Amino acid sequence: MVRIFSILVGLCFAFVVLLAFGFGAYNYATTPAEQTAEARYHLAPRHDVRFSFEGPFGRFDRQQLQRGFQVYREVCSTCHGLSLVAFRSLRDLGYTEAEVRAIADQWPHQVASINPDTGEASTRKPIPADHIPGPYANETMARAANNNALPPDLSLMAKAREEGPHYIHSLLTGYRNPPRDVEVPQGLHYNPYFANLNIAMPPPLTADGQVTYAPGNPAPTVDQMSQDVSAFLMWAAEPNLESRHAHGWPILIFLAIATVLAYLSYKNIWHAKHEEEASA
Amino acid sequence: MSFPWAEEYKPKHPFMRWMDEKLPLPRLVWGAVGGGYPVPRNLNYMWNFGVLAGLALTLQIVTGIIMAMHYQPGEATAFNSVEHIMRDVNQGWFLRYAHANGASMFFIVTYLHIFRGLYYGSYKAPREMVWMLGLVIFLLMMATAFMGYVLPWGQMSFWGAKVITGLFGAIPVVGDPIQHWLLGGYAPDQPTLTRFFSLHYLLPFVIAGVIVLHIWALHIPGSNNPTGVDVKSPQDTVPFHPYYTAKDGVGIGLFFLVFAVLIFFMPNAFGHPVNYVQANPLSTPAHIVPEWYFWPFYAILRAFTVDFILPAKLWGVLAMFGSILLLFFLPWIDKSPVRSGRYRPTFRIFFVILVVDVAVLGYCGGSPAEEPYVMISQIATAYYFLHFLVILPLLSMFEKTLPLPNSIAESVLGSGKAGEAAPASAA
Numbered sequence: 001m002v003r004i005f006s007i008l009v010g011l012c013f014a015f016v017v018l019l020a021f022g023f024g025a026y027n028y029a030t031t032p033a034e035q036t037a038e039a040r041y042h043l044a045p046r047h048d049v050r051f052s053f054e055g056p057f058g059r060f061d062r063q064q065l066q067r068g069f070q071v072y073r074e075v076c077s078t079c080h081g082l083s084l085v086a087f088r089s090l091r092d093l094g095y096t097e098a099e100v101r102a103i104a105d106q107w108p109h110q111v112a113s114i115n116p117d118t119g120e121a122s123t124r125k126p127i128p129a130d131h132i133p134g135p136y137a138n139e140t141m142a143r144a145a146n147n148n149a150l151p152p153d154l155s156l157m158a159k160a161r162e163e164g165p166h167y168i169h170s171l172l173t174g175y176r177n178p179p180r181d182v183e184v185p186q187g188l189h190y191n192p193y194f195a196n197l198n199i200a201m202p203p204p205l206t207a208d209g210q211v212t213y214a215p216g217n218p219a220p221t222v223d224q225m226s227q228d229v230s231a232f233l234m235w236a237a238e239p240n241l242e243s244r245h246a247h248g249w250p251i252l253i254f255l256a257i258a259t260v261l262a263y264l265s266y267k268n269i270w271h272a273k274h275e276e277e278a279s280a
Numbered sequence: 281m282s283f284p285w286a287e288e289y290k291p292k293h294p295f296m297r298w299m300d301e302k303l304p305l306p307r308l309v310w311g312a313v314g315g316g317y318p319v320p321r322n323l324n325y326m327w328n329f330g331v332l333a334g335l336a337l338t339l340q341i342v343t344g345i346i347m348a349m350h351y352q353p354g355e356a357t358a359f360n361s362v363e364h365i366m367r368d369v370n371q372g373w374f375l376r377y378a379h380a381n382g383a384s385m386f387f388i389v390t391y392l393h394i395f396r397g398l399y400y401g402s403y404k405a406p407r408e409m410v411w412m413l414g415l416v417i418f419l420l421m422m423a424t425a426f427m428g429y430v431l432p433w434g435q436m437s438f439w440g441a442k443v444i445t446g447l448f449g450a451i452p453v454v455g456d457p458i459q460h461w462l463l464g465g466y467a468p469d470q471p472t473l474t475r476f477f478s479l480h481y482l483l484p485f486v487i488a489g490v491i492v493l494h495i496w497a498l499h500i501p502g503s504n505n506p507t508g509v510d511v512k513s514p515q516d517t518v519p520f521h522p523y524y525t526a527k528d529g530v531g532i533g534l535f536f537l538v539f540a541v542l543i544f545f546m547p548n549a550f551g552h553p554v555n556y557v558q559a560n561p562l563s564t565p566a567h568i569v570p571e572w573y574f575w576p577f578y579a580i581l582r583a584f585t586v587d588f589i590l591p592a593k594l595w596g597v598l599a600m601f602g603s604i605l606l607l608f609f610l611p612w613i614d615k616s617p618v619r620s621g622r623y624r625p626t627f628r629i630f631f632v633i634l635v636v637d638v639a640v641l642g643y644c645g646g647s648p649a650e651e652p653y654v655m656i657s658q659i660a661t662a663y664y665f666l667h668f669l670v671i672l673p674l675l676s677m678f679e680k681t682l683p684l685p686n687s688i689a690e691s692v693l694g695s696g697k698a699g700e701a702a703p704a705s706a707a
Contacts, residue, residue, distance in 0.1 A: 002612040003673035010669025013602065014662040016595055020586040021658035028651045056545045084363045152557075156363070159548060160556035195566065237556075240366070240373040247374070248544025255540055259533030266526040273518065277693070 037182050043174070043192040045166040049227055053234060056249075059242050060235055062094040067213055068232025069093060071225045074211050075204050076154065077108060079146065081134020084155035085236050088128040092239060100128050109133045147187050149200030158230070158237035165230040167193065172226040175203040282502040283318045285514040286311070312495060318517035319524055320505035322692050326400075327503070327524075328531030329393035334491060335532060336386035341484050343379040344428075347372075351431065353477035355470045358433035359558040377547040378539075383425050384550045385539050387573035390418065399631055401619030402504040408611040410501075413494040415607055417487055422574070424483040427476040429571055430468070434555030439568045441468040441476075447581070447600070450593040467561060507691045508619025509684055516688035567648045575645030576638050577603060579657040580664065582649050599661065606668050613668065616676035623682040630671055637663045 052061040069090070072082070087104040095103065110123035111133050126133060134153065136142035142150050158164035170193040178190035178197075188198035208221045218224050234241070289310040291297045300307055310316040350369050352361040365372035394414070397403055403411035426444060430437045441463070448458045464471025502511055511517055518524075542549065550572055554565045570578055577600050584595035606613075621628045637660050644657035685691035 002609065003615070003676075006606075006609065006613045006669045006673055009602075009606075010665045013599055013665040014670070016586070016588050017583050017599070017658050017661045017665075019588055020584055020592070021655055021662070023586050024651065024655050024658065028655065084360070084367065089367070156556040160553050162553055164553070244373065244377075244544050244547070248540065251540050251544065252537065255533060255537045259530065259537060262526070262529035262533045266530050269522050269526045273523065 038196055041179060041182065041192050041197055042195070043170070045163045045170040045193060047163075047166055049166070049169055049230075051165055051227075051231055051234065053231070053241055056245060058245060061231065063217065064228050064231045065093045065235050066095075067217055067220075067225075068228035068230070068235075070213070071205075071211050071229040072154075072232055073103075073108075075225075076229065077132075077134070079135065079142075079151035079201075080154045081109075081136075082132035082155050082236060083134065083153050084131065085239075086129065086131050087126060089239060092235070097128075104128050104130065107133070109135050112137065147200065151201070154233055154236065156237045158234040160237075164237065165234045168233055169226050169230040171199075172205055172229070173223055282499055283511065283514075283517065285517075286318050287315050287519060289314075289316055312499065313525070314521045315519040317499065317502075317520040318511070318514070319503050319520050320511055320516060320688050321518045321523070322505050322507065322688050323503065323524065323527075324506055325527075325531065326392070326396040326506075328528055329389045329396060331528045332389040332531055332535050333386065333393055335535065336382060336389055337484060337487060337491070340379060340382050340386060341488075343375050343382060344481070344484070347375050347379060348481060351477075353431065353473045355433070355473060358431060358473060362432045374543065377543045380551065381539065381542040381547060383428065383571070384542070384573070385535070386421065387425070389535070390421065391573075394418070395635065397504075398634075399621040400504055400506060401508050401614075401616075401621070403607075403610050404614070404619050405611060406501040407498070407504060409497040410494060411611060412608055413490055413497055415604070417490050417494060419604065420483055420487045420490065424480060424487065425571065425573065427480040427483075430473070430476050431480060432555060433473065433559045435557045435559055435563070435565050436552045436555040436568070438468050438559035438561065439565055440570055441472060443568055444570070447597050450591070450597045452594070468559075504619065505688055506620060506622060507685055507688055508623070509686075509688055509691070512687050513689070569646055572642070572646060575643070576641035577645070579641040579645030580661045582645070582654065583658045583661040585654065585658075599665070603664060606665075610668065610672075614672040614676050616679060616681070618681040618684065623684055624675075624679060625682060626679045627672075627675055630667060630675070633663065634667050637667070 052059060052064070072080075087100055087107075090100050090103060091097065104126040107126050109126075111126050111130050113122050113124040114120065115122045134142075134151075136145065136151075139150060158168060161167040171191060174191050174193040175189060176192070178184050182190065182197065184190045184198050188200055189202055190197060191199045205222045205225050208219070210222075211220050211225055213220045238244075289300070289304075289307040291300045291306065296306060299305070307316075347365060350361065350365045350372065352358060354361075362376065365376050367373075369375070397411065397414070426440075430441045445459050445462045445468070448462065449455045451458065460466060462472075463469070464475055502517075505511075552569065569575070580603050581596040581600040584592050584599060586592055588595070590598075616624065616627070618624055621631055641657060641660045641664065644653045644660065647653040
C-alpha cells in the first residue's frame with residue numbers, strides 16, 4: 001500500500017518536472033540565444049601578478065604595504081573610507097607609534113565629534129584609536145558629491161569580490177576605450193573588469209609618478225601603484241593573514257603526528273585481537 | 281544493553297563504586313561508548329562519521345558560545361561586530377573561521393553518514409526510529425545553519441533570508457502570514473535578526489537532545505554493519521572500547537587535518553564574497569545562492585518552472601520539502617529483506633547514479649538560474665524522485681540478491697575459521 005502510494009507520488013513529481021524540462025528545452029532550442037554586452041565583453045580578473053601573500057606560506061611585503069598605504073592616502077582616500085581599519089593597526093605596516101600618531105593627526109578627513117563647550121555637532125582631528133574616516137559624513141553626502149554614485153568603503157573590498165586583490169589590480173589598470181557597439185552612459189567609464197562594464201569611478205591612477213615613492217622603492221608606474229594598493233587592501237581586509245598562516249603549519253604538523261599515532265594504536269589494538277583469535 | 285553478552289560495568293576503585301551507587305553516570309558511559317557496548321566487528325571507516333558529526337556539533341557549540349560574547353545582533357551593529365571579532369578580539373579570526381568552516385565540516389560528515397545509511401540499509405527494520413530521529417537532526421541542522429548564515433548580516437545573509445522565508449509565501453492562504461511571522465515583519469530586519477540569533481543559540485541544544493535519543497534508539501538493536509546481517513553470537517562483536525574508540529581516533533585525526541587546512545589556508549573557500557558587503561535592502565546581488573550544503577535542494581526548488589494545476593513556485597516548494605520528507609518513509613518504501621548494498625547488485629548501480637545525481641543537483645543549485653543548468657537540474661530532480669519513490673519499491677519486489685554470509689564472523693574470518701573459533705570462545 002505504502003509502495004503503491006509512493007510510486008504514484010514519485011511519478012507525479014517526475015511528470016511535472018519533466019513537463020517543465022520539455023517546455024524549457026523547447027524554448028531553449030527555438031529561442032535564439034541573446035548575448036548581452038556584459039556576456040561578450042566582461043573579463044575575469046587577470047592573474048599576471050603574483051602577490052607575496054598568496055599560497056600557504058604567503059606573507060605581506062611590508063615595503064609594499066607602506067607604498068600601497070601611500071597610494072590609498074594620496075589617491076583613493078579622496079573618495080573612499082576605510083571605516084573598519086583603525087589608525088593604530090597601521091603599526092602592523094612597520095610604522096612607529098609616533099609615525100602612526102602623525103599619520104592620524106595629518107589625515108585629510110576629520111571624525112565626528114561634539115563641541116565640548118556648546119555640545120553642538122562638530123569634527124576633530126583623528127587620533128590613533130579612531131577608525132580611518134572617509135571624506136563623507138553619510139551616504140547622501142557621498143552621492144551628492146559623486147553624481148549619485150556611492151564610492152564604497154574599501155575595508156573589505158579585497159574579500160568582497162571574487163579573486164579580490166587580482167580583481168582590484170585588474171580594475172585599476174583595466175580602463176580602455178569601449179568597443180564600437182557599447183554605448184557608455186554620460187558620466188560613466190568603460191572597464192571590462194567591472195560587472196556591468198560601465199563604472200562611475202574615473203580612472204584613479206592616470207600617470208606614472210602620480211605618487212612619489214621614497215628612495216629605494218620601485219618606480220611608481222601605474223602598474224606598480226595598482227599592485228601596491230591592491231596588496232594594501234588585502235592587508236586591510238585580512239590583517240591576520242600572516243598570523244593565520246603561521247599558526248597553521250605547527251598545527252598541521254602536530255595533527256599529522258597525532259593521526260599517525262592514532263593509526264598505529266588502532267592497528268596495535270586490533271592486531272592483539274587477531275593474535276588472540278589465531279592462537280585460540 | 282543490547283546483547284546478553286555485553287560486559288557488565290564493574291567499578292574497581294572505591295570512589296567509582298561509591299559514585300555508581302549514587303549516580304551511575306560512569307555506568308551509562310560504559311554502556312553507551314565503552315566496553316559495555318558490543319559492536320559488530322566488521323565496521324569499516326564509513327562508520328566513523330556519526331562520532332565525527334557529534335564532534336562537529338560540540339565544536340560549533342564551543343566556538344559559537346564564545347563568539348556570542350562578542351556579537352551584537354543589531355541591524356546596524358551585526359556586520360561590524362563580526363568584523364570586530366575578526367580584527368580586535370584575541371584569536372577572534374580563528375573562532376569565526378572555525379565556526380563558519382565548522383558548519384561545512386558538520387554537513388560534510390553528516391552527508392557521508394546519511395549516504396552510509398542509504399547504502400548499507402541502516403534505515404531498515406529494526407532501526408527505523410534511529411533513521412527518523414537522524415532525519416529530525418538533519419532538519420534541525422538545516423534550520424540552525426540557515427539562521428546562523430543570516431547573523432553576519434551581509435548581502436547574502438539578507439537576501440538568502442528573504443528568498444528562503446519567501447518560500448513559505450507560496451503556501452496558499454496561510455503563506456503570507458507565516459512569512460511575516462517568521463521574519464517579524466515584511467522583510468528581514470531587526471526583529472528577524474534578534475529572533476534568528478535567539479533560535480540559532482537554542483537549536484544546537486535541541487539537536488544535542490535528539491542525538492541522545494538517536495543513540496538511545498541505536499543501542500536497542502545495536503549498530504548495523506557492512507554485511508547488513510544481524511549479530512548472532514559474541515563471535516560477531518567486539519566491545520566498543522577499545523576497538524572502535526581507537527578507530528574513531530584515526531577518524532578524528534583526519535577530520536581535524538581537513539578542518540585545519542580549511543581554517544588556516546582557505547577559510548573563505550566555502551563562503552560567498554558578497555557576504556563581505558553589508559546587507560542593503562535596496563541592492564539585490566546578481567545571483568542569490570544559499571550555502572553549498574543547501575544547493576541540491578535549491579536546485580530542486582528552482583527546477584519546477586511550469587504551472588501545472590498548482591503554481592510552479594508551489595510545486596518547487598512541495599518538491600523541496602518533499603525531497604527530505606520522503607526519506608522518513610524510506611523504511612517502508614524499500615522492503616527488500618537484504619539490508620546491505622553489497623548483496624544487492626542492481627540496487628548498487630542505482631545507488632551510484634543517485635550519488636552522482638545529488639552531486640549534479642548540487643552543482644546546478646550553486647550555478648545561476650540559467651540554461652543549461654535549469655534543464656540539467658530538471659532531469660536530475662526527476663531521477664531523485666524516481667529513485668526513492670519508484671525504483672526502490674520496484675527493486676524490493678523484483679531484484680535478485682546475492683547470497684548472504686551466515687554470520688558476521690564468517691564474513692570476516694572465512695567459514696572454516698568461524699566454526700573453529702566459536703566453541704573456543706564459548707568455553
